[in-house]
Amino acid sequence: MAVQEVASTPETSKVALFNDPKIRSWIFQIVLITVIGWVLYSMAINAATNLERQGIAGGFGFLSNEAGFGVNFSPFIAYTEISSYGTVFWVGLQNTLVIAFLGIILTTILGFTLGVARLSSNWVISRMAYVYVEILRNVPLLLQIFIWYKGVLALLPTAKNSLDLGIFGVVNVKAYFGPKPIFAEGAGTVAIVFLVAVIISILVARWSKKRQMATGQRFPVLWTTLGLIFLLPLIAYFIVGQPLSFEYAVEGRFGPRGGMPVLPEFTALLLALVTYTAAFIAEIVRAGILAVDRGQTEASYALGLRPGQTLRLNIIPQAMRVIIPPLTSQYLNLTKNSSLAVAIAFPDLTSIFAGTALNQTGQAVEILLMTMLTYLALSIITSMFMNWYNAKMALVER
Amino acid sequence: MSDTPSNGVVNVSYVRQQMDPAMPPPTSESGVIGWMRKNLFSSIPNTLLTLFAFYLIYLIVPGFLNWSLFDAVWTGTDRLACATTFQGGKLAEDWSGACWPYVGAYLKQFIYGRYPVEELWRANLVFVVFAVGLIPLLMPTVGYKRINLILMIGVFPVAAFVLLLGGNLSYSGFLLPNALVAPSLFKFWLDFAILTLVFCGIAYGMSRATASDPAPAIKQTLIAMAILAVVLLVAAVDFGLAEVETDRWGGLLLTMVIAITGIVASLPLGVLLALGRQSDMPIVRLFSVIFIEGWRGVPLITVLFMSSVLLPLFLPDGVTFDKLLRALIGVALFSAAYMAEVVRGGLQAIPKGQYEGAMALGLSYWQSMRMIILPQALKIVIPGIVNTFIGLFKDTTLVSIIGLLDVLGTINASHADSKWATPVQALTSYLFGAALFFVFCFMMSRYSIFMERRLDTGHKS
Incomplete structure (x- = not known):
């Protein structure tokens, strides 16, 4: 009998299969899966019949249909009423x-x-x-x-x-x-200068930390980075001829x-x-x-x-x-x-x-x-x- | 030793024999001035901050008080009381203030919704019974907690359900095919008896499988089914109460119904999920994690959309759910996930020795949970449960989006009434709603802090 294999001593030989914690937990989990699976399955079947009765076709095909309503806020994506x-x-x-x-x-x-x-x-x-x-x-x-x-x-x-x-x-x-900011020609240059300034600032911060760890000397990182990030783009802004205006x-x-x-x-x-x-x-x-x-x-x-x-x-x-x-x-x-x-x-x-x-x-x-x-x-x-x-x-x- | 006088006092006149009384602190350090120097003007930046704060207070507080109290209209019968001359009323052109008679006229709706006026005593009775049952439960010094809890969680919901809805439900059976026995009350109880037999059979089979005595298991099953039968019977008895359909419930009543049902239903579910998440069984753990994180990862409003739109789709043909019940299911499942995380916090705070001690005593898993772990874990998470309840209480306002008339829904609906339509109507009503929610939530959060202090034994393990 299977029971005999599980039991190790004669005293516990009466232990049923169900009392082995391992087997019991697997039985429990299988029951759980069955119940949840059955619930999900019946929900899916019900949904399918109900949708069919209402004449709604399933699937994601509707995503390419024309929406036909307006949206009054869309800063980055072009949207019109004929969009999908x-x-x-x-x-x-x-x-x-x-x-x-x-x-x-x-x-x-x-x-x-x-x-x-x-x-x-x-x-x-x-x-x-x-x-x-x-x-x-x-x-x-x-x-x-x-x-x-x-x-x-x-x-x-x-x-x-x-x-x-x-x-x-x-x-x-x-x-x-x-x-509304209006960017004229040269605005890209300013943006690039700004990015460069940020990168330099990060490098400076790293270098100063390394130096402080090694020598204990401190470097005025905050003022340097502020100067870099604000002054450099500002200078570039004036050099390329003030490419930003507001409407x-x-x-x-x-x-x-x-x-x-x-x-x-x-x-x-x-x-x-x-x-x-x-x-x-x-x-x-x-x-x-x-x-x-x-x-x-x-x-x-x-x-x-x-x-x-x-x-x-x-x-x-x-x-x-x-x-x-x-x-x-x-x-x-x-x-x-x-x-x-x-x-x-x-x-x-x-x-x-x-x-x-x-x-x-x-x-x-x-x-x-x-x-x-x-x-x-x-x-x-x-x-x-x-x-x-x-x-x-x-x-x-x- | 010989030169010490017999009275024990060395007579040296320059040594002080009595202490002088302490001097009062200097005036610059004590009293109002000292307090202000220390707390308001201790340094120049601090003084600037204080002046800035006073400026902010000057900007906000007088304007708010004027708008809501001093310039507000307190009496009137329709919108003309709160209208400026341009809008057809008598008030000055630049007047703006709260219109309280409008709130007064709508107060009943804000509290009960469209609950029939002649049946309002039923809603009031529910409110009173709830308060009477809840207050001793919340006071840690009052005894009889167990029976109080059973009354509040077991008896009160049934009583409130019957009182609010009117009882007198009719059942028509659920198990046997209708062709065999015609749908009737008799068929329902026949089905119920069959179900009880089936459950007893399962209990018997499980007891046999574990080679234990089947009698207690069957007894427990029978008791559970008997309690269920009593609840169903009570709900079916005709007390002579007129039926009030749930779409007439509204206002604060509906808010309370949703919040309390949500919390009561989510507690057992949350405990089960928390235990499942801690379980050794991989599949149980996986399901619990998916359930908890799934609900916690989505906004409540999509859950409510789901329960109002999708739930009818998932049910078999012919089974329809009340709109309120659908929202309740959504809210309960949603808050169960949050509750599970709160309970998990409590379970993790229990020292491992308690689990091992329970095991060493030979208790089964459920016994050790029921008698050792959960009583301790649930007690330390009372503040967390209260906080979840506050969140749920505030979140009930979302049901107004799916068309239920809770406090916020009623307020919004009242704006359609042209009798009171003025530009200040919306802000007045929202101010009232905000004050209402603030009073409830603030009291609950104070209670949560009070329990936290009380439960804090000082030695967190």
Whole structure:
């Protein structure tokens, strides 16, 4: 009998096959696979019959069909109403990425500022940061988007009485008309000079670090790099004859025209995402800085470092290790939360692809699968990058 | 020794025998001035920061208070109360302020949605019972936690379900083909009995396979099925309550229903997923990881789209789900993934010795989890669970996008009412909604911090 083979001593010879942990776990797993497989199979069968009954053909062929609706925001991809649903997907993804990219940069700046302010020895500053964090964290993001969109931005002056912001353009309830950069011939040279300056700065930083490690002598890296990055392109800019000019919005019959219009949907979404996520980042930064032992600060002071140097050379590098993992999930949250654009009809991936395109084609399975997999891929890529960065920053122990 | 006087005091007049009382600190170091010197004006940059902060406060606070309180309209019966002369009202041309009578007129809708007025006592009763049951559960010093928890997780949802919906459900069977027995209440209970027999058979078979006594397993199965039968019976009894369909539920009531159902349903699922992720079985672990990371990697709104659009497709023909139920399924699965990660944190915080100790006592896997590991793990993740609940509570506003009328949905719907249409209507209503959510979420986050402090024993292992 099989039982006899499993059992090793006469006392346990009555142990059933089912009581062997290994065999039992495999039986359990096979049952699990069967159940999940059966559920998925029946779901697929049901979906197939239901789709057939509704007369919807499956497959991704619809992606090459003409979409036929307009999209009012597409900075990089050319889009017209005769573009295909495939283009709609790319336009949506582009807009999601634009919002996420700008949002992550701005929210990091605001969040770190708030986190440091929260720990400031200045009572008013730290209280203000606290009140900001508590209010912003405890109100739903969607509500905040609506507050910005229908509440605050709707109070702006009408198109007839647009508010002139001088060199920053014009703003009214319809849109913000920023200055539109016009690049003349030679702008490419300036960009190349800028890139060269950045590369030189990196090399200088490396060289100075190496020299400091070897000889202990310090080199004013910050001022050198600032000088390189700002002065070199500036000199090049004047040498090639100032190739950059700005086009401003001009007064038209129905309000300002021209310039670089930024829709209120974009502004509201970006503002809400940035201010909301910054509240969470502030708490993360605060916790990260508090996690650094107080002895570290005292030791730095004992070595004669100034408060600023202590923060920059000692506290922040150590705090970053605590900060980075939760910061990653906040970046991911921001990216995922940008899907709330659908509520105010900003044309992001969820809004125009999983919203408008889905309603027009009825290809629910394919479209939602594509949308969800895209977000999943974005999440995985971001967390992979941040894991790499985290590993780079992590404490190297002997 | 001989020169010491008999009273033990050396009589040297220049040695002080009493300490002087301590001097008060200088005025520049104490009191309001000292505090301000230390905390506001300790250095030039600090002073500049303080002045900057005061400027910001000056910019924001008076404007906000004026808009929401001092310049606001408090009485009125329609939009004319909050309209400027240009808009047909009596207020000055440059007036802008909150229009509170509009919120007052809509308050009932914001709280109950379109729940019938004569049945509002049912919703109120649910709110009251919930509060009465929840408060002792949240206070760590009050006893009877186990029975309280059973009442809140087991009895309250059923009671609330019957009260809100009206009970009196009709069943028509689910197992036997309709040709054999006509669909009826009798057929339902016949099917239920057959199902119970099948489960008992499985329990018996498993006990035989493990060569253990089948009696306890069968007993447990019977008890579980009996509890289920009681729940079904209660839901089917006609209490004389009028049926209130779920599309009439709304406002805060709906928000609470979604958030609480989500958290109650996600807790057991999350525990199972967390255990699955820690499991030794590769396939179980793989499924758990895919499930957890899959849900966590996508935005909730796509999940809600999925549950409202795809779920009907995946179901067999003829089976239809309520719109609310579909959203609830989406929310529960979504929050289960987050809950699983919270619980996993607790499981990982339990020292390995506890697992080994449980094994050494000869407990089976489920016994050791139920009696040793989970009680400890769940206790230390209470703050995490509360935080997940806060997130879920805020995220319920997303159901307004798929057309359910929660607080935000009702607020947005009320903007269509021309009776109150003014430029300040939107901001007033959102301010109200924000205040409502803030009060709830702030209280919960304070509670979470309180529990964190209480549970922090000072020696984190």
